Amino acid sequence: MAESILSLDSKDKKNMPLEYTTEEGDLRIVGFWIFLAAELVLFGTLFASYLVMQSHTAGGPTARDLFKINPVMAETIILLVSSFTCGLGTLELRRHNTKGLIAWLVVTVILGFAFIGLEANEFYSYAVHEGAPISRSAFLSGFFILLGTHGAHVSLGIVWVTSIIIQLAQRGITAVTARKAFMVGLYWHFLDVVWIFIFTAVYLTGLVI
Amino acid sequence: MQNITNFLSHFFVTGDPMIYGADASIALASIGIVVVLTYFKKWKWLWDEWLTSVDHKRIGIMYIIAALLMLFRGGVDALMMRTQLALPNMHFLNAEHYNQVFTTHGTIMIIFVAMPFIFGLMNIAVPLQIGARDVAFPFLNALSFWLFFFGAMLFNLSFVIGGSPDAGWSSYAPFAGAELNPGVGQNYYLIGVQISGIGSLATGINFLVTILKMRAPGMTLFKMPMFTWSILITSVIVIFAFPAFTVALALMTIDRLFGAHFFTIAAGGSPMLWANLFWFWGHPEVYIVLLPVFGIFSEVIATFAHKTLFGYVVMVWSMIAISFLSFITWLHHFFTMGNTAPVNAFFSISTMLIAIPTGVKIFNWLFTLNRGRIEFTTPMLWALAFIPNFTIGGVTGVMLAMAPADYQYHNSYFLVAHFHSTLIAGTVFGIFCGLHYWWPKMFGYLLNEKLGKWSFWVFMISFNICFMPMYFLGLMGMTRRMYTYPAGLGWGPINFIITIGAFGMGLGFIIMALNIVWSAIHGKKDTTGDPWDGRTLEWSTASPAPEYNFAHIPTVSTRDAFEAMKEEKREGRTKPQLPFKPIHMPNNSGIPFIMGGFMFVAGFGFVFEWFWMGIPGLLGVVACMIARSFVYNDHHHIPADEIERIERAAGRLS
Amino acid sequence: MHENENQAIKQEHTGFPWKQVVGLILSLGLTFLALWVAIGLSLPVNVTLTIIVALAIFQAFIQLFMFMHVTEGTEPVHQIIGILFGIYVAFAVVAGSIWILAHVF
Ligand code: HEM
Ligand SMILES: [Cu+2]
Numbered sequence: 001m002a003e004s005i006l007s008l009d010s011k012d013k014k015n016m017p018l019e020y021t022t023e024e025g026d027l028r029i030v031g032f033w034i035f036l037a038a039e040l041v042l043f044g045t046l047f048a049s050y051l052v053m054q055s056h057t058a059g060g061p062t063a064r065d066l067f068k069i070n071p072v073m074a075e076t077i078i079l080l081v082s083s084f085t086c087g088l089g090t091l092e093l094r095r096h097n098t099k100g101l102i103a104w105l106v107v108t109v110i111l112g113f114a115f116i117g118l119e120a121n122e123f124y125s126y127a128v129h130e131g132a133p134i135s136r137s138a139f140l141s142g143f144f145i146l147l148g149t150h151g152a153h154v155s156l157g158i159v160w161v162t163s164i165i166i167q168l169a170q171r172g173i174t175a176v177t178a179r180k181a182f183m184v185g186l187y188w189h190f191l192d193v194v195w196i197f198i199f200t201a202v203y204l205t206g207l208v209i
Numbered sequence: 210m211q212n213i214t215n216f217l218s219h220f221f222v223t224g225d226p227m228i229y230g231a232d233a234s235i236a237l238a239s240i241g242i243v244v245v246l247t248y249f250k251k252w253k254w255l256w257d258e259w260l261t262s263v264d265h266k267r268i269g270i271m272y273i274i275a276a277l278l279m280l281f282r283g284g285v286d287a288l289m290m291r292t293q294l295a296l297p298n299m300h301f302l303n304a305e306h307y308n309q310v311f312t313t314h315g316t317i318m319i320i321f322v323a324m325p326f327i328f329g330l331m332n333i334a335v336p337l338q339i340g341a342r343d344v345a346f347p348f349l350n351a352l353s354f355w356l357f358f359f360g361a362m363l364f365n366l367s368f369v370i371g372g373s374p375d376a377g378w379s380s381y382a383p384f385a386g387a388e389l390n391p392g393v394g395q396n397y398y399l400i401g402v403q404i405s406g407i408g409s410l411a412t413g414i415n416f417l418v419t420i421l422k423m424r425a426p427g428m429t430l431f432k433m434p435m436f437t438w439s440i441l442i443t444s445v446i447v448i449f450a451f452p453a454f455t456v457a458l459a460l461m462t463i464d465r466l467f468g469a470h471f472f473t474i475a476a477g478g479s480p481m482l483w484a485n486l487f488w489f490w491g492h493p494e495v496y497i498v499l500l501p502v503f504g505i506f507s508e509v510i511a512t513f514a515h516k517t518l519f520g521y522v523v524m525v526w527s528m529i530a531i532s533f534l535s536f537i538t539w540l541h542h543f544f545t546m547g548n549t550a551p552v553n554a555f556f557s558i559s560t561m562l563i564a565i566p567t568g569v570k571i572f573n574w575l576f577t578l579n580r581g582r583i584e585f586t587t588p589m590l591w592a593l594a595f596i597p598n599f600t601i602g603g604v605t606g607v608m609l610a611m612a613p614a615d616y617q618y619h620n621s622y623f624l625v626a627h628f629h630s631t632l633i634a635g636t637v638f639g640i641f642c643g644l645h646y647w648w649p650k651m652f653g654y655l656l657n658e659k660l661g662k663w664s665f666w667v668f669m670i671s672f673n674i675c676f677m678p679m680y681f682l683g684l685m686g687m688t689r690r691m692y693t694y695p696a697g698l699g700w701g702p703i704n705f706i707i708t709i710g711a712f713g714m715g716l717g718f719i720i721m722a723l724n725i726v727w728s729a730i731h732g733k734k735d736t737t738g739d740p741w742d743g744r745t746l747e748w749s750t751a752s753p754a755p756e757y758n759f760a761h762i763p764t765v766s767t768r769d770a771f772e773a774m775k776e777e778k779r780e781g782r783t784k785p786q787l788p789f790k791p792i793h794m795p796n797n798s799g800i801p802f803i804m805g806g807f808m809f810v811a812g813f814g815f816v817f818e819w820f821w822m823g824i825p826g827l828l829g830v831v832a833c834m835i836a837r838s839f840v841y842n843d844h845h846h847i848p849a850d851e852i853e854r855i856e857r858a859a860g861r862l863s
Numbered sequence: 864m865h866e867n868e869n870q871a872i873k874q875e876h877t878g879f880p881w882k883q884v885v886g887l888i889l890s891l892g893l894t895f896l897a898l899w900v901a902i903g904l905s906l907p908v909n910v911t912l913t914i915i916v917a918l919a920i921f922q923a924f925i926q927l928f929m930f931m932h933v934t935e936g937t938e939p940v941h942q943i944i945g946i947l948f949g950i951y952v953a954f955a956v957v958a959g960s961i962w963i964l965a966h967v968f
Contacts, residue, residue: 027423031418033933033942033945034417034942034945037946038414040950041453041956042452045956048957048959049460052960053478056476058470060476069898077891083887083930084884086930087880091883134467135476137476138476141464142471145463167839180838185930190926192930193926193927199894204915207902422938450952489955489956533951540959548967
């Protein structure tokens, strides 16, 4: 057994889930958490910009003019459910059930596509039908960039989950693939958290003010 | 044909003899490098040993080389400005050029000198100080470096292709927006800095995890060397400050490229939002370039006073306090923006609060020196000079922190003097100090002390000749970013003295460069690995450290761990030699370099709004990420007998 | 370390996924509650905003604990402090920017 590059004293890892059993997995998961903490600030800054700009509509459409509650609720429910299916995937991971894990990840990806489709449709209808593209006002710039950044994250998430599905199919659940599957799950749930705030601070607030 | 010449004369910057000179020297230098590498058949060596390396020590060296080159460029910019200002009504630079030069000077000094130099030193020292074999994510570490490198190259390209940015290093809207600032210069700033900023964020995460998770057994947080502590706190600040900057830069890029209205005057945009977001990053950035050098000074002062650091715990807690406070003082950079009184009052108070933990440290160093057995080596001279010179910058900073008074000082030469007092007497003295201190660990020989002292005295005295008079010039009414001034205001003689000081600093830098060259040939070998009688673990391994850093991971029981080990040895308590075991090390990879290259291509495309080039560049980046995700075999073993061979060759086996 | 790979995973991972289902029901419930507070009731704007933001924060913590297992790992204190610091800085930038810019535009 080789001495590892890491000097971490091997704590009792017998009872830890598979993804924590290698030192590398342990390091990467902490690193990823820290990355997510940094993403909190990234989205915080986007929220700050949007909220400052919310009333700067420059005579163009306002939040109240644009937002419709039905499609927004559909997007929200889809994303919440996808977070749930992703959570079930992590559960199957813990049970070492490769098939179950892959199945739930596939469902999650499908829901992710549905979300992106709805969002793209919403953007399209604002920009083209309602005369409200990104260049119309500061409010719309803030709106499109905040939501677009979230949407871009979800799209990247779809690519990432897909790549992990392939790796799981090739290799089954090992310490390495377990770590990857767990991390992509964290990412997906995190995007759900961001959406909760978008739902509240953008849509609901926009309809109230 | 007409079209083509027209395009080319806009693509390449034309019409100025200085720029043709630069074109020629860049071309000659590039050809020279290619010829030398080809002649000596060094391409493969360069690729295998450096460009694909994931070894923190090599990455550190590459950071430092790049930062020194950038320091040269930033210094030439500074001397050009000082030449223009030496006398009233000079015609060396015109207004437009002066704007470009202070913009590139400021941006390069902060983003492409101070930060990478610090990243270089921490790459060299931190894993060694904590007894680790590398950082937590060696591949990511290489990627960070190449993102910084290609970001810096992109930014510098603006000088010869397309035109330099000219809106200041703070790039204030609305002047930096598309309407008032058409052309590509500002895009270079936004995208070049963005690319290297992504690398910085990754470095922050990497070092935070390294320090939290990879310390040698027994090294609890409060037994870590102070430099490592300073990097821990700096990493936290990097991690939480850079995302805000990423967003700010991206929003302005989107304004310029896609017609959004974040910072424009039209359609509801708010130029003040830019100032707000920029400084939300910008103030923490000040601590990012200061805390690490506080760490360096702490190490150097303790080493050459031959005492343990006074007030270790207080020092740690004051840095923790700074990490919180540094995120709630940003408004002091724009007290004069028309904020309400409660807002200005809050930020004025928080700014004065943050001065307290900073001031506390000065006393820690003084008490460490008190009754120490002080040895005046070159690194120690830089550290000692830092204390009074930096304190002047700190005191004038508190003067600026008083909002009503700042209405008077704001954007005058008083401010220019203040921030150079902190950035030069703090950051630059610190990186020079660290460079001399860790040089033997990096290369296995020492820099010459005599030349080192010459460069120190020349630089330090010139620094004072250059920047002390600026305070008075500011009080006499000269404002920042002025490209010339009329005679008869009484500013002429002072400006002339300042310029003399500036060239003196250039001379100091040249002596340092000479020292590097001279010592590379004649420098004293460091055969023990411990040339300074050091106190921390980096001195317990060979100089330069082997690839795996430590043949056996050390066990730590106190602060100043290596000092304690030497103490044990003096008392005759030696540990039995353990057998070597094979060591697991990460493989080199070309992906970080290639990914940086794609980023460069993408960045160049977006600078010119050539989406046919930008988008494929970005796809290349994503492809590299996916390719990396499918690499499973990324480690190798160094067998025990090879370790034994290396240790024996380094003279570390009895 | 390879012997761990086949180690049986603990009890809570067998049987019906209660944690996940409760998490889902709570998030959906809180979402509809927020919608109802915003659209269904007509409270003063400030009161409405306070309530819906509080509900959002509550829901975020559900994700964090029920789905993201933030308290898991060899040394979970690291990620917990990290997330808390992130929340602090995100709060500083949102609240600070609104406070500063509310009066200057
Ligand atoms: C040889 C040493 C140096 C000299 C002579 C020098 C001189 C100057 C001068 C003349 C200006 C322009 C003042 C104005 O017109 O407003 C300036 C600006 C600036 N310098 Fe330096 N400098 C030196 C080193 C540094 C270093 C080491 C740093 C940072 C690590 C630095 C950071 C800056 C910044 C941020 C600005 C502001 C640029 C702007 O207005 O956008 N300088 N410096
Ligand atoms: Cu500041």
